[in-house]
Amino acid sequence: MRVVSLFSGAGGLDLGFRMAGHDIVWANDLYEDAVHTYQKNLGNHIVFEDIHNISAEHIPDCDIVIGGFPCQGFSVANMNRNASDERNALYKQLIRVVKAKRPKFFLAENVKGITSLEKGKVFDMIMHDFAKMGYKVDYQVLNAANYGVPQTRQRVFIVGVFENIEWNFTFPKPTHCKDGTHGCPKWISVSEALSDLPDPDAENDVLNHTYSKYKLNINGYIGHRLLDPDKPAPTVTGRGDNRGGVVVLPHPNGRRRMSCRELASIQSFPIDYEFEGNNSSIYRQIANAVPPLLGYAVAKEFNKFSEDKEC
Numbered sequence: 355m356r357v358v359s360l361f362s363g364a365g366g367l368d369l370g371f372r373m374a375g376h377d378i379v380w381a382n383d384l385y386e387d388a389v390h391t392y393q394k395n396l397g398n399h400i401v402f403e404d405i406h407n408i409s410a411e412h413i414p415d416c417d418i419v420i421g422g423f424p425c426q427g428f429s430v431a432n433m434n435r436n437a438s439d440e441r442n443a444l445y446k447q448l449i450r451v452v453k454a455k456r457p458k459f460f461l462a463e464n465v466k467g468i469t470s471l472e473k474g475k476v477f478d479m480i481m482h483d484f485a486k487m488g489y490k491v492d493y494q495v496l497n498a499a500n501y502g503v504p505q506t507r508q509r510v511f512i513v514g515v516f517e518n519i520e521w522n523f524t525f526p527k528p529t530h531c532k533d534g535t536h537g538c539p540k541w542i543s544v545s546e547a548l549s550d551l552p553d554p555d556a557e558n559d560v561l562n563h564t565y566s567k568y569k570l571n572i573n574g575y576i577g578h579r580l581l582d583p584d585k586p587a588p589t590v591t592g593r594g595d596n597r598g599g600v601v602v603l604p605h606p607n608g609r610r611r612m613s614c615r616e617l618a619s620i621q622s623f624p625i626d627y628e629f630e631g632n633n634s635s636i637y638r639q640i641a642n643a644v645p646p647l648l649g650y651a652v653a654k655e656f657n658k659f660s661e662d663k664e665c
């Protein structure tokens with residue numbers, strides 16, 4: 355399918371769609387480092403611009419519009435959890451593009467906290483606005499660990515199917531499970547995910563294998579909690595800003611923070627996916643991303659549309 359990608363960031367979701375065989379024909383972001391990362395790994399079809407400044411006629415026709423609209427305003431990790439946060443209005447840009455392009459499908463991704471913001475009223479409003487465009491909408495919260503990502507990241511995926519299309523999207527069935535029963539492999543642990551990576555302080559040629567020296571103080575707070583190497587990591591978060599930098603998970607050895615490459619592995623980015631920018635910027639791009647393996651699991655479900663039509 356031809357995919358138009360909004361809020362594409364460093365390209366985690368887009369990589370998942372590409373892995374599932376889809377063709378990303380256009381992408382957009384206003385975060386310069388993320389755009390450079392995207393170009394380096396996925397191609398020059400990404401436009402570096404604020405989406406508000408792009409008119410729909412400059413966006414190509416497509417079968418599906420995808421976008422993880424910015425979530426800081428929605429996140430429970432954010433102290434200013436407030437429905438009037440202007441970033442919350444960015445989903446309206448996705449609506450604008452879907453209305454103009456009339457794709458068969460759209461996919462929106464966000465933090466789980468969006469479903470409970472203002473006692474669920476914000477989510478109801480968004481779902482209502484999406485449905486009003488003439489799409490059958492459905493959503494599900496997916497745990498990345500259930501799809502082979504070494505991280506218990508939970509994200510809500512909202513899917514819209516154009517109302518005239520007689521086909522229903524089904525959310526992907528887990529490929530992994532917590533304890534390895536029911537015939538599926540066990541969740542991938544942090545130690546398994548990091549086992550092939552050398553010590554970043556030793557000489558090595560692994561891309562982006564440098565880490566923040568920001569002091570580690572194991573005190574139980576977010577970013578200062580010892581990781582259990584035998585379990586998937588907790589959610590990699592992008593808290594922080596351009597001044598303070600992001601809160602980075604400690605390495606399970608408890609002596610330092612994870613390197614950018616280690617964090618990318620916890621997000622299931624392949625080892626040759628190269629990030630642009632300084633450490634803080636790279637950590638943020640990684641934390642903002644949909645884990646490619648989770649994106650792949652969701653993207654693959656859209657392949658069933660053409661398979662079902664062929665039957």
Ligand SMILES: C[S@@+](CC[C@H](N)C(=O)[O-])C[C@H]1O[C@@H](n2cnc3c(N)ncnc32)[C@H](O)[C@@H]1O
Binds near residue numbers: 362368645
């Ligand atoms: C949650 S991140 C998306 C990450 C991406 N889906 C991935 O998997 O890597 C949201 C992105 O929206 C971008 N963004 C925020 N406001 C924007 C705007 N007005 N126009 C274009 N992009 C914007 C941010 O720069 C950020 O990269």
